[in-house]
Amino acid sequence: MSIAVNLLKYKKEAEEHSASLVAVSKFHSSSEIMEAYDAGQRIFGENIVQELTEKANTLPKDIQWHIIGHLQTNKVKYIAPFVSMIESVDSLKLLIEINKQALKNKRIIPCLLQVYIADEDTKFGLGFDEVIELLRSEEYASLKNIIIVGLMGMATNTTVKKQIKDEYNELKVLFHGIKHSFFNNNSEFAEISMGMSSDYEIALEAGSTMVRIGSLIFGNRSIKTN
Ligand SMILES: *Cc1c(COP(=O)(O)O)cnc(C)c1O
Numbered sequence: 453m454s455i456a457v458n459l460l461k462y463k464k465e466a467e468e469h470s471a472s473l474v475a476v477s478k479f480h481s482s483s484e485i486m487e488a489y490d491a492g493q494r495i496f497g498e499n500i501v502q503e504l505t506e507k508a509n510t511l512p513k514d515i516q517w518h519i520i521g522h523l524q525t526n527k528v529k530y531i532a533p534f535v536s537m538i539e540s541v542d543s544l545k546l547l548i549e550i551n552k553q554a555l556k557n558k559r560i561i562p563c564l565l566q567v568y569i570a571d572e573d574t575k576f577g578l579g580f581d582e583v584i585e586l587l588r589s590e591e592y593a594s595l596k597n598i599i600i601v602g603l604m605g606m607a608t609n610t611t612v613k614k615q616i617k618d619e620y621n622e623l624k625v626l627f628h629g630i631k632h633s634f635f636n637n638n639s640e641f642a643e644i645s646m647g648m649s650s651d652y653e654i655a656l657e658a659g660s661t662m663v664r665i666g667s668l669i670f671g672n673r674s675i676k677t678n
Pocket of ligand 1: 647664
């Protein structure tokens with residue numbers, strides 16, 4: 453199936469659950485991104501800073517770029533002028549740097565805290581207690597050029613649906629607890645970014661507001677097409 457057909461299918465499915473779709477375009481070419489763009493997609497996710505800046509330079513300016521992968525502090529300056537959301541904030545140090553670079557660019561950058569929910573050693577993210585510690589810190593309270601708009605999580609890479617469902621439910625419970633305790637039920641704290649190609653249906657059932665889908669839209673990333 454074509455990229456446009458795939459895109460419309462997953463976009464519709466997300467919208468039926470009141471969620472938005474992040475089309476994960478990492479390792480895919482600008483012309484493939486344009487196929488999705490021409491089909492109406494505006495939110496794209498990338499995880500490598502250099503790849504993202506090259507694409508952002510040439511592609512339409514109304515694309516909303518999300519960083520979804522681990523971000524090194526020294527790379528923040530390259531994306532701060534234009535990135536529309538950083539979904540993978542996994543330390544206070546990174547958040548402080550994002551704030552600094554956002555200030556330089558006279559921007560307020562929306563961020564998600566990436567929470568560690570998987571039963572694996574390989575995934576980045578903050579533990580539940582670390583999320584709370586960060587939000588309680590004086591450093592965080594002083595940051596005026598970032599806004600935390602929700603949480604992001606990746607489930608364990610497993611075929612056991614029950615485990616994925618339990619992990620996503622935990623993230624949702626944490627989200628509501630944090631919204632209540634730290635954001636005074638503020639409507640800006642609204643996003644639970646969870647679900648990718650292999651598990652987006654479970655995530656939508658569990659209350660995801662943002663699914664990040666790559667291979668189901670663009671095909672396999674191991675085949676380089678540009
Ligand atoms: C690559 C990636 C995705 C998309 O993965 P697919 O399996 O291709 O849908 C989603 N989230 C993150 C954080 C990723 O790095």
